[in-house]
Amino acid sequence: MAKVHNKKRNIGIIYEQVIQYICNRLLEKDEDVAKKGISIIKENFKEGTQLNKEYRLFKALATTKNVSDHLASSIINEAKKACNDHFDNKKLEIEKSALIKKLNYTFGKGVIFEENIKDYKTYATIQTLLNEWRDPSDSFDRTTEFEIKLHESLTEKKELIQESKEYQDVKFDKITYGLMKKIFNEKYNSILSESQKEIIHHYTNNNDKELLESCKKIKNETLSDLDAYIKSCDNKIVRDKYENVRSNILLINESSVDKTNLKKFLTLSKLKEEVSGE
Numbered sequence: 001m002a003k004v005h006n007k008k009r010n011i012g013i014i015y016e017q018v019i020q021y022i023c024n025r026l027l028e029k030d031e032d033v034a035k036k037g038i039s040i041i042k043e044n045f046k047e048g049t050q051l052n053k054e055y056r057l058f059k060a061l062a063t064t065k066n067v068s069d070h071l072a073s074s075i076i077n078e079a080k081k082a083c084n085d086h087f088d089n090k091k092l093e094i095e096k097s098a099l100i101k102k103l104n105y106t107f108g109k110g111v112i113f114e115e116n117i118k119d120y121k122t123y124a125t126i127q128t129l130l131n132e133w134r135d136p137s138d139s140f141d142r143t144t145e146f147e148i149k150l151h152e153s154l155t156e157k158k159e160l161i162q163e164s165k166e167y168q169d170v171k172f173d174k175i176t177y178g179l180m181k182k183i184f185n186e187k188y189n190s191i192l193s194e195s196q197k198e199i200i201h202h203y204t205n206n207n208d209k210e211l212l213e214s215c216k217k218i219k220n221e222t223l224s225d226l227d228a229y230i231k232s233c234d235n236k237i238v239r240d241k242y243e244n245v246r247s248n249i250l251l252i253n254e255s256s257v258d259k260t261n262l263k264k265f266l267t268l269s270k271l272k273e274e275v276s277g278e
Helices: 011-027 031-044 050-063 069-085 089-107 120-134 140-154 165-188 194-204 208-231 236-251 259-276
Strands: none
Touching (some): 011 031, 011 050, 050 089, 050 120, 069 120, 069 140, 194 208, 208 259
């Protein structure tokens, strides 16, 4: 039996509706509601989630244009393989249901889904195919019809802006970064050190390479400053705790950028300030 398209479970439509809703709230200077939308996007579409995987595949199919017939066919075949090999269907549906529930709870039932999306037909075609490729039905003719539509979209000659991953990130960051930075600075600027600000900046902007370098630098400098400090310290209590503190610092994994380690490096930065007298 052919599957019926459900726009409320269409990952491309949902994502665009949330982003559009955030933009509208920012234009109305409703920063609190916009912040909630940003938080939901970051949490539910983070790296490693099934939603992130589906959205990336979805967006690639939706934004690719002006390719040859042969390449379009290859893209469709690769997308089919990805649907079969790289998704945990049960987990994906659980994540999608949790996202919808969160949106309804946060903004009101159905509010997000009232946002109009201009590429609705293309988005409906793509989501229907993703669902069909993951769990084939007996509607071969309908699937073929939708694959032809997707093929036409991929080979479309109309000149469009290609929305690469970099562009997606920039589009979202330009809308939100100024707001988030302003709110953050107002609350924490006076109590954070420069190195702590640097860590948070890299973390929030997904600058993994720079974040790892900053964390490694802070760990090494803290150990060096701690060793120098203890040589001139005559406080017995501090000296007794020195080896234990140093061992704990050495155990911190500077190659990990998860939230737990982020807290440790922020604490290390504070310790470095104290022992170096900054």
